[in-house]
Amino acid sequence: MTGTENAWTRWPSREALGRDGISRPRRLLAWAVRLVALGALLWTAATSGQVHGWSAAATGATVVTVTTLAAWGFFRTTLAHRLVPSLVLALALVAVAVAAHLAGFRVPALVIWCACGVGALERLPLAAALPVTWVSFQAYATVNDDPWLTTVATTLGLALGGYALRLDAEARGNAQRLLAQERAARAAEAESAALAERARIAREIHDVLAHSLSAQLVHLEAARLLIERDADREQILERVVAARGMARDGLAETRQALSALRGELTPVEDFLRDLVSRTDGAEVTVTGERRALPAEASQAVRRVAQEALTNVGKHARGAKVQIRLDYGAHEVALQVRDSGGTPGDLAHAGSGYGLLGMRERAELLGGSLEAGPGEKGFVVTLKVPG
Numbered sequence: 321m322t323g324t325e326n327a328w329t330r331w332p333s334r335e336a337l338g339r340d341g342i343s344r345p346r347r348l349l350a351w352a353v354r355l356v357a358l359g360a361l362l363w364t365a366a367t368s369g370q371v372h373g374w375s376a377a378a379t380g381a382t383v384v385t386v387t388t389l390a391a392w393g394f395f396r397t398t399l400a401h402r403l404v405p406s407l408v409l410a411l412a413l414v415a416v417a418v419a420a421h422l423a424g425f426r427v428p429a430l431v432i433w434c435a436c437g438v439g440a441l442e443r444l445p446l447a448a449a450l451p452v453t454w455v456s457f458q459a460y461a462t463v464n465d466d467p468w469l470t471t472v473a474t475t476l477g478l479a480l481g482g483y484a485l486r487l488d489a490e491a492r493g494n495a496q497r498l499l500a501q502e503r504a505a506r507a508a509e510a511e512s513a514a515l516a517e518r519a520r521i522a523r524e525i526h527d528v529l530a531h532s533l534s535a536q537l538v539h540l541e542a543a544r545l546l547i548e549r550d551a552d553r554e555q556i557l558e559r560v561v562a563a564r565g566m567a568r569d570g571l572a573e574t575r576q577a578l579s580a581l582r583g584e585l586t587p588v589e590d591f592l593r594d595l596v597s598r599t600d601g602a603e604v605t606v607t608g609e610r611r612a613l614p615a616e617a618s619q620a621v622r623r624v625a626q627e628a629l630t631n632v633g634k635h636a637r638g639a640k641v642q643i644r645l646d647y648g649a650h651e652v653a654l655q656v657r658d659s660g661g662t663p664g665d666l667a668h669a670g671s672g673y674g675l676l677g678m679r680e681r682a683e684l685l686g687g688s689l690e691a692g693p694g695e696k697g698f699v700v701t702l703k704v705p706g
């Protein structure tokens with residue numbers, strides 16, 4: 321019941337009542353029809369009726385002007401879905417046609433009644449359109465001199481034509497709404513992709529800086545402690561040189577991260593070998609069929625390996641480190657295992673969010689990261705699809 325009531329009281333959509341979505345040839349044809357109809361009205365008003373001369377011209381011009389203004393107002397008020405003004409203007413058109421008929425302009429009156437009935441069916445809610453259409457076509461049938469069968473066929477044809485125009489406009493409006501929704505969906509998808517890319521870039525920058533600065537902080541803080549203890553100059557210099565080396569490595573990692581963002585990555589196993597070559601007591605083993613990994617998975621493996629080695633330097637100085645990279649059928653696994661050692665001077669330095677950030681990165685990729693004590697030391701295991 322609600323659907324039936326809505327069908328009778330529902331306005332045609334604004335997209336249907338507007339001009340958007342109408343092709344240029346169709347617009348030109350509509351304007352040509354309007355101009356022909358206006359010309360016919362002017363010609364008929366000037367050449368027919370009981371009034372002639374200047375009186376006929378003035379009356380005809382008045383009828384055409386009032387009809388044009390009322391029709392324009394009817395178009396605007398229906399487009400704004402304003403029912404009362406639309407009904408007032410529709411009835412005003414019927415009244416103008418009545419006045420034109422009484423003044424002797426029979427043909428313009430018939431045209432206005434027919435146009436008013438068709439326009440009501442096309443642009444008004446059906447509950448309001450049917451009474452207006454009935455009044456307009458009743459006036460047309462009363463004045464028309466054609467046989468009754470012809471008059472009935474004409475009014476039925478006009479009614480069907482008006483309803484067909486309504487259905488056509490609704491179809492065009494639906495197409496416009498679907499097109500707008502598709503454009504909005506595409507814009508949202510593009511915005512989502514841009515946000516995801518920004519998040520990926522932010523993670524890369526954060527991971528590079530966090531690793532590099534954390535490693536530098538280890539050595540600089542150690543140098544500060546040595547200075548406070550009046551340690552040997554060579555020991556202090558060693559820490560400063562190590563910090564400088566970490567800064568140099570940080571620059572290299574930054575360049576590598578930029579290359580990764582451009583899709584220019586060296587193989588993961590080559591990166592790990594280079595990483596352990598700069599770490600005392602570390603070795604790497606690669607198993608499985610080697611293959612190129614997606615950029616995100618490759619970066620996750622690299623960052624976890626770097627973070628794990630940094631933590632070994634903080635919490636297990638002098639420990640032996642075994643890095644194992646295993647290429648599985650549908651995923652790649654990285655395991656970093658240390659043999660345990662003595663905590664360094666900076667065991668409690670840092671934010672403690674390194675492995676937490678790596679775990680979040682792994683979960684975003686649909687993988688996992690586990691970190692905890694092993695048999696002799698600490699074990700970090702990363703698994704990501706790749």
